[in-house]
Each structure stands twice: as C-alpha cells, then as structure tokens.
Amino acid sequence: MSHNTFGHLFRVTTWGESHGPALGCVVDGCPPGIQLTEADIQPWLDRRRPGQGKFVTQRQEPDAVRILSGVFQDERHPDQVTTGTPISMIIDNVDQRSRDYSEIAQAFRPGHADYPYFAKYGVRDYRGGGRQSARETAARVAAGAIARKVIEGVTIRGAVVQIGPHAVDPAKVDFSVTGDNEFWAPDPDIVPIWTEHLETVRKAGSSTGAVVAVEATGVPPGWGAPLYGKLDAELAAALMSINAAKGVEIGAGFDAAALSGEENADEMRMGNDGVPLFLSNKAGGVLGGISTGQAVTARVAFKPTSSILTMRRTINEAGEEMELRTKGRHDPCVGIRAVPVVEAMVACVLADAFLRHRAQTGGGIHQPGA
Numbered sequence: 115m116s117h118n119t120f121g122h123l124f125r126v127t128t129w130g131e132s133h134g135p136a137l138g139c140v141v142d143g144c145p146p147g148i149q150l151t152e153a154d155i156q157p158w159l160d161r162r163r164p165g166q167g168k169f170v171t172q173r174q175e176p177d178a179v180r181i182l183s184g185v186f187q188d189e190r191h192p193d194q195v196t197t198g199t200p201i202s203m204i205i206d207n208v209d210q211r212s213r214d215y216s217e218i219a220q221a222f223r224p225g226h227a228d229y230p231y232f233a234k235y236g237v238r239d240y241r242g243g244g245r246q247s248a249r250e251t252a253a254r255v256a257a258g259a260i261a262r263k264v265i266e267g268v269t270i271r272g273a274v275v276q277i278g279p280h281a282v283d284p285a286k287v288d289f290s291v292t293g294d295n296e297f298w299a300p301d302p303d304i305v306p307i308w309t310e311h312l313e314t315v316r317k318a319g320s321s322t323g324a325v326v327a328v329e330a331t332g333v334p335p336g337w338g339a340p341l342y343g344k345l346d347a348e349l350a351a352a353l354m355s356i357n358a359a360k361g362v363e364i365g366a367g368f369d370a371a372a373l374s375g376e377e378n379a380d381e382m383r384m385g386n387d388g389v390p391l392f393l394s395n396k397a398g399g400v401l402g403g404i405s406t407g408q409a410v411t412a413r414v415a416f417k418p419t420s421s422i423l424t425m426r427r428t429i430n431e432a433g434e435e436m437e438l439r440t441k442g443r444h445d446p447c448v449g450i451r452a453v454p455v456v457e458a459m460v461a462c463v464l465a466d467a468f469l470r471h472r473a474q475t476g477g478g479i480h481q482p483g484a
C-alpha cells in the first residue's frame with residue numbers, strides 16, 4: 115500500500131526523511147558474486163551531493179554511504195562480493211536545520227506537496243519536506259550505482275539541455291563535456307547564458323525549470339516486454355517518480371506527432387558487423403516495448419522549485435488564507451541536481467529489464483541471418 119518499492123527482479127525500497135537521522139534503501143534481487151564496496155557507490159553520490167555550487171542548495175551533506183548487508187569477504191573472496199541477499203545501505207543526515215521550516219509547520223507551500231500529504235495522512239513531517247524532500251533521491255542514486263554494476267556493458271549519461279527558456283542546440287549536445295561545468299551542460303557555449311539567467315532568478319528570490327536528457331548506450335536488443343512491461347513505459351514511470359518531474363519523452367517524444375511516417379520510422383540496413391544498422395533513432399531505442407539495440411534516449415522536464423522567497427498566496431491547516439514566503443536552503447533550479455537521479459533511475463530500470471529478459475529467455479539475442 116505504501117509504494118516505496120519499485121522494480122521486479124531488481125527491487126529497490128527506499129526509506130527515510132529529510133530531517134530524520136538517516137535515509138537509505140534496500141536493494142533486493144541483485145545477483146550474487148558482483149564485486150561491491152562503498153567505493154563503487156560513493157562517486158555516484160558525490161555527483162548528486164548538495165552544496166557544490168552557487169546555483170544549488172547550500173545544505174552541506176557528505177552523503178557518506180555505508181553498506182549494512184548483502185555483501186561478503188573472506189580469504190576465498192578477497193574482494194568483497196554481493197551474496198544475492200538484500201543489500202541495505204544507509205546515508206546519515208548531518209546538516210538538518212529544522213528552524214527554517216517552522217513557518218510551513220501549519221501552512222501549505224503553493225506548488226509543493228504539503229497540502230496533499232496533509233489531506234491524505236492528516237499528519238506530516240514538514241521539516242525539510244519530510245519524505246517529499248529530494249533527500250530521498252540520494253537513496254535512488256545509491257541503488258543506481260549497484261544497478262550499473264549489474265549491467266556493466268551499458269553506459270548511462272545525463273545532461274541538462276534546457277534551463278528556463280534557454281535550450282542547448284541539439285546539434286551541439288556532447289555528453290562527454292558535462293562534467294566540465296556546474297550545470298551538467300553538454301555544450302560549453304550555453305554556460306554563460308545559464309549563469310546570467312540563474313543569477314537573475316536567484317536575486318529575484320525566484321526559481322526556474324529545466325529539461326534533462328539521458329541516453330543509455332550498450333543496451334542489446336531484447337530487453338523489455340510487451341505489453342504491460344514495456345521498457346519505455348517502465349522508464350517513463352521511473353522518471354516521472356522523481357521529485358518535480360512533470361514530463362517524460364522517449365526518443366522523438368512529443369515532436370513525433372509533427373513528423374511524417376517517412377521522417378519518424380527509423381530505416382534499417384545490415385551493418386558490416388552483421389548487426390542491424392538503424393539510420394536514425396526517433397524511437398529512442400525502444401519499439402513494441404522492447405529494446406532495439408540502439409541508444410535508449412529520454413528527456414525529463416522539471417518544474418521550477420516551488421519553495422521560493424517571493425510572497426505567495428496560500429492557506430494553512432486551519433483553512434485560513436495567508437501569504438507565505440519560503441525561507442530555508444533551496445535549489446533555485448532542481449533540474450541541475452536531478453541529472454544523477456535521472457541516470458540512476460534509468461540504471462535501475464535497465465538492470466531490472468536485463469534480469470527479467472535473462473530469466474525468461476536465457477538472455478540470448480536472435481540476429482537476422484544468423
């Protein structure tokens with residue numbers, strides 16, 4: 115009933131709140147014998163960590179992860195490996211500041227989840243947004259790090275491709291340069307434009323939205339399933355489950371509606387290596403819910419942060435009308451820090467799809483002419 119779990123064979127349950135002592139997750143179904151220590155997970159968490167730039171929340175969290183179960187090491191396994199049992203991970207919260215939230219103890223932030231949580235449960239941990247807080251996404255990133263080890267041949271890379279009205283020219287997207295700037299921008303030329311935009315937004319006490327693009331290369335044909343386990347449907351559900359996500363596109367997405375059949379259908383030839391060659395990738399690497407062997411591509415639209423310093427009209431738990439400006443440390447553009455989370459969700463979905471494909475078919479691929 116509580117829906118804190120996702121995945122089928124690679125099954126992730128997250129737990130914890132923003133201002134509790136810790137948060138974490140349990141990954142169940144990870145195959146045994148995979149080398150795994152905290153050092154495999156920490157670098158991914160470090161990419162999501164708050165407090166790392168001028169345009170993200172200044173909350174300082176080391177996000178140091180500890181593995182509590184599901185791994186083993188002895189003289190026969192000198193490198194610690196997974197055992198096939200649930201892997202539990204914990205991340206301490208160390209920089210909580212609850213006083214920032216006294217004003218929203220009774221009031222509902224417009225655009226945030228305060229009101230529906232109250233309407234549903236009648237009680238809510240308002241400190242830092244409690245369970246609604248994107249602190250929870252640290253646990254997703256930890257799970258995603260394990261998923262990446264399950265599908266080691268797959269490379270998953272995300273990038274911010276739009277902040278506010280300023281989009282990157284699709285022809286200039288280069289995923290290999292995203293680590294060179296504080297925005298995960300795939301084109302260095304956009305950085306000064308975004309810097310100026312965010313400076314204006316921050317000074318105004320406002321916030322702005324963003325679009326994150328992600329691609330997974332190295333996914334073989336065959337992952338995913340018709341009809342109710344479509345890979346694109348599962349990716350969309352996983353990506354929409356990220357805080358502040360408001361839209362997901364696979365491949366050409368909404369633009370496909372404006373294309374002709376000729377423009378949209380990815381033509382095929384036989385490649386020199388005996389593997390089919392697609393001449394374009396409007397499908398985003400998925401047809402009929404099953405991967406084609408092309409890069410799996412998606413885009414996620416993130417709304418502007420709802421906690422802003424501008425005075426807004428709202429109501430409180432007593433039903434009284436009031437005005438509220440939200441203090442505290444907030445991301446002026448949540449899409450920036452969402453990049454590692456988007457990658458992690460794609461990793462978890464693909465690891466799950468891989469394990470299910472292997473369970474049903476043995477994992478082989480049928481190639482034309484073979």
Ligand SMILES: Cc1cc2nc3c(=O)[nH]c(=O)nc-3n(C[C@H](O)[C@H](O)[C@H](O)COP(=O)(O)O)c2cc1C
Nearest residue numbers: 227246247248357358359420421444445448451452
């Ligand atoms: C990485 C990340 C950081 C976020 N930081 C904030 C924040 O600082 N302040 C805020 O109000 N919302 C923030 N959010 C968004 C809220 O968590 C989200 O809007 C809220 O849980 C309501 O859910 P919904 O927007 O999905 O409907 C963040 C989201 C992400 C993905």
